[in-house]
Amino acid sequence: MDKFRSQIIDIVDKGRLGQGLEDDEILQLYSTDPESPEAFYIMWAGRQLQRQAANNIAEVHAQIGLNGSPCPKNCQFCSFAICNGVRQGKLEMPLQDVLEYIKIYQEQGANAILMMVTATYKFEKLLEMGAAARAVMDKELPLLANTGDMSLEQAQQLKAAGFNGCYHAVRMGEGVTTTIPVERRLETIDNIHAAGLSLSTCVEPVGPEHTPQELTEKTRICINSGALSAGVGKRIMIPGTMLAKYGQLNNLVAGRNVAVYRLAAGLKPRLNCAGGTDLASAMGANLAWAEMGTNPRDTEERTEKGGRGVDIAFCKKVFNDAGWDVLEGPSPGWILD
Ligand code: SF4
Structure with a gap:
């Protein structure tokens, strides 16, 4: 066996213990050829560790995009960014529509609901929307x-509003293809924790141009963020956006990345997100x-109407087809005192 292959196998076997990996080890896993036998060993091991971390249970969280106005933060991957035009x-979205979406998601069995807004959306309005939603939602959701x-x-x-x-x-x-400094993002994450809110995060949106070094850094x-859900999500190529020229990762690379994340992080958190692709689900x-509603990964006004938005039944089927059970009821652990 050549030296590189045996190194990768040693790193994966260390990762399978569930204690996580060092940066240099993570870098080597992200550097593997996705078509190689080593990459398939990574994916097998990531899947097994994920099944153990989550007791073979998957979850479907449900996003409602509340607005789609052009955003001056100019993240070059985002359909809302002014620079992309x-x-x-x-x-x-009017309140009535948002409440209708909440009703649909509760009936469909969402395990959690998320309201997404752009940086231009009035904060007070988000508070009002959250309070109105909370008033009609299952208390445990x-x-x-x-x-x-x-x-x-x-x-x-x-x-205080109920989020x-x-x-x-x-x-x-x-800070390079967005106008927001890394430090500002990290400060917000600290503020989220300090306020007693749970955190969901991800290494995203990953495109073909991103290096193993940046993947490792993120x-x-x-x-280190203390999130209840993480993972690695690939960027969706939106024609007309500044990063569209780089194209989009294929699902094999996305599947390898999500498996690397699992081995890198160890057994926590139990939720490993990869944007719901079939192969990524199979790989852990x-x-x-x-x-539903607006969507930075789409150009439709309502992503569920002819866009890329999928419903909960679709996500459940992807998971069932990949050998996962899907949680019935509210996602545990998010509601802190
Ligand atoms: S990702 Fe968010 S902050 Fe960046 S342009 Fe899109 S809506 Fe604005």
């Missing part, structure tokens, strides 16, 4: 927010997102 004019960077006071206001957690990430290319940030991702 994909979206025009103000677009906001987690309500999360995906919003712009925020102060501790704002994070506390989210909690239980936030999605927040230091994205690939942060993986370490995710591992156990968190997928249903999507």
Whole structure:
């Protein structure tokens, strides 16, 4: 056996113990040829460790995009970014529609619900939407927010309005292909924790141009973030966006990446997200997102109407087809005191 192959096998076998990996080891796993036998050993091991971490149970979380107005933060991968010129004019969901989405998701059996807004959405309005949603939601069903960077006071206001957690990430290319400094993202993550909110995060959006070094760096940030869900999500190529020229990762690379994340992080957190691709689910991702309303990965006004948004039944089928059971009822652990 050649030296490189035996090194990869040793690293994977260490990762299979569930204690996590060092940065240099993570880097080697992300550097493997996705078509190689070593990559398939990584994917097998990632899947087995994920099944152990989550007792073979997957979850489907449900996103509602509340607005789609052009956003000055100019993240070059996002359909809302002004620099991409994909979206025009103000677009906001009325409360009545948001509550209808909540009703649909509860009936379909979402394990958690998330409200997504762009950085231009009025914070007070998000608080109002959250409070109105919370009033009609099952008390045990987690309500999360995906919003712009925020102060501790704002994070506390989210909690008071009835949100239980936030999605927040230091994205690939942060500060280079976005206008937001990494430090600002990290401050917000600290504020989320300090306010008593749970955190959902991810290494995303990963494109073909990203190096194993950056994947390793962002993986370490995710591992250190104290999140209840993490993983590695590939970027969806949106025609017209500045990063569209790089194309999109194939599902084999996405599957290898999600398996690497599992081995890198050890047994926690139990939820490993990869955007719900079939192969990533087979290789160990156990968190997928249903999507309705606006969507930064889409150009439709309502992603569920002819866009890329999928419903909860679709996500459950992907998981069942990949050998996962799917949780019935609210996702545990998100509602903190
Ligand atoms: S990712 Fe968020 S902050 Fe960045 S442009 Fe899109 S909506 Fe704005």
